[in-house]
Amino acid sequence: MLDTILNNPKMETKSELIKVAIIEDRREIREGLSVMINFTDGFSCVGSYRSMEDALHRIAHNLPDVILSDIGLPGMDGIEGVKILKEKYPQILILMLSVYDDNERIFDALCAGACGYLLKKTPPAQLMESLRDAVSGGAPMSPEIARKVVTLFRDFRPPERVEYDLTPHELRLLKLLVEGHSYKTAALELSVSVNTISFHLKSIYEKLQVHSKSEAVAKALKNHLIK
């Protein structure tokens, strides 16, 4: 009986049926999830694996539409696994299901190819809704995860871009400095004399209100004056 539930036989490719696979090392969670999925109309659990290695070996036999994967797995972790799964099966949607809520892991998981990130405390109804959300083009995330994602987002483009009125030439020179050039090599690169570099640097220092090459580089990078 349990067997039937865990390995639903009527998993024929009906387009309205959402096929789900589970990667989770804890048996009770794994089986709980598959029971819930099979008992929900419109869903079918087509695979449940206790490790990423297991999933990678066996998932080809019955490809799901969505994978629910734990992050903390024995052996290969969920994030590493997502990279591989996404490479082999780009069309499969992957939702992370994790107890971790640190920025590092959220970031890595989403960058690895996960299309959503749910905390394990997510109530069952919400989880099923998230699966539906994923297949219909969304990116389900637990509220606190979503907030963190938005906050992380902001770090990528600090709001205020101060205008330092650097001339195009000065910007180009600044870029060379950031790339590690010295006066001499920058002079060569720009086909001017070292003195000219020196002159322009002085102007840059004034505009940026700094007094050394490295301080200028730091300010340029922090204020995104150059890429």
Add this chain to the structure above:
Amino acid sequence: MLDTILNNPKMETKSELIKVAIIEDRREIREGLSVMINFTDGFSCVGSYRSMEDALHRIAHNLPDVILSDIGLPGMDGIEGVKILKEKYPQILILMLSVYDDNERIFDALCAGACGYLLKKTPPAQLMESLRDAVSGGAPMSPEIARKVVTLFRDFRPPERVEYDLTPHELRLLKLLVEGHSYKTAALELSVSVNTISFHLKSIYEKLQVHSKSEAVAKALKNHLIK
């Protein structure tokens, strides 16, 4: 499903009303929203403004917990407004309500300080749920917006965090350099001789594979070795 939304298990427990303000130029939408908010238990519409300028002038009289703001407004647009509102009232949560779903606007809005982004087609029940979500620490986004955010996220993946095995001392020195210190001032700061600084720098250069102070600063900043 609607049931799940309307009877969310982790609904607000505090009896206080959630105060909402609306910034929207189209009268029928503005009034529709405020009626819906006032007719929903636990919510109160404390302001509705037809332009950002209007809101900025009058909102101080009755500060809301959450603002629902349109992006396409006459005069100052919603994104510019969010920046100003967030600067004056950092504690207020702001949700964008927009017909636009282009990456540029989503990105700008979230970076400007919005904590969520909803499309105007969002059904009323979902909208009220989003307001609740926002005040309880989430970041409500329409599914397609969330997906775009996750996709955008991937584009901003910083370089793989390489391990450079810098000693704590070296990291501290590197940090000082980024802050614009010279050998001399760094030596003073760390209470060692300039020669010692020189030695450590050499080690740092080796580990980072660079050959100058500014190159080290650039690499440190680019690889997020220091904040």
Add this chain to the structure above:
DNA sequence: ATTTTCACTACGTTAATATGTGGTTTGAAA
């Protein structure tokens, strides 16, 4: 118990940089 490793400290020499002064040329604005 000893050697080895490693982080840290230090000195000295040479190369690079910061900063001042002086100037020319060019193209666009007044």
Add this chain to the structure above:
DNA sequence: TTTCAAACCACATATTAACGTAGTGAAAAT
């Protein structure tokens, strides 16, 4: 036309940085 800003070049010089060399003490490895 004059004026001005942005490029460019040069010389002078004090300061700073790069790098080779070398000693110390503490912890890990032998």
